[in-house]
Amino acid sequence: MASTFRDAIAFMDNLGIYDVVLPFLLIFTTVFAILEKSKIFGTEVIEDITVTRKNLNSMFAFVTAFLTVASTQLVATINQALAHIALLLLLAVSFLLLVGTFHSGSDPFKLDKDYNAIFMIIMFVGTLLIFLNAIKTEDGVPWLVFAWEWVMKNFTSGAFGALVLTIVIVVIMSTITAEPSKNKSGFLGFGGKKEEEEK
Numbered sequence: 001m002a003s004t005f006r007d008a009i010a011f012m013d014n015l016g017i018y019d020v021v022l023p024f025l026l027i028f029t030t031v032f033a034i035l036e037k038s039k040i041f042g043t044e045v046i047e048d049i050t051v052t053r054k055n056l057n058s059m060f061a062f063v064t065a066f067l068t069v070a071s072t073q074l075v076a077t078i079n080q081a082l083a084h085i086a087l088l089l090l091l092a093v094s095f096l097l098l099v100g101t102f103h104s105g106s107d108p109f110k111l112d113k114d115y116n117a118i119f120m121i122i123m124f125v126g127t128l129l130i131f132l133n134a135i136k137t138e139d140g141v142p143w144l145v146f147a148w149e150w151v152m153k154n155f156t157s158g159a160f161g162a163l164v165l166t167i168v169i170v171v172i173m174s175t176i177t178a179e180p181s182k183n184k185s186g187f188l189g190f191g192g193k194k195e196e197e198e199k
Helices: 004-015 017-038 054-070 072-100 113-134 143-153 158-177
Strands: 043-046 049-052
Touching (some): 017 054, 017 072, 049 054, 054 072, 113 143
């Protein structure tokens, strides 16, 4: 039995809220915020106050958002990618929630810088994989699947082996030549021994 709220969501879907309005607002807000912060189109002085050129910024953001929603393929990619990114964010929050249960609570909970860098890399790779899975070829095959199939087909080739070997060597050399961290923390950035205060 369909609920009233489910019918309302279906009605908004038929109305084009998810395919037109929300992607338009998302692109417009993102582009406008970037232009306001970067001040690419310059600034102007109004009554001795320096302000950004909001008219140019808003017009550029409007045109960009309008051209984006005009492409159904781009809109479908954005909708699929953002849904999976929200799931990735939920997984990260759930992980931090579980780790936080073992925190003493005596000081604010935060991860060590090294672990922050690791999780940032994981999030970057996850976001990249999400977008590669959302973008599809003309045959409807996601780029991620296409790349994976290409790797599997060329896995035994000499060129692919040389590429993998080069990447492994670069990672090993960068790990060996990296400067050791002065402050070593415990698991996930807490629980380690603090440095003794200088006497």
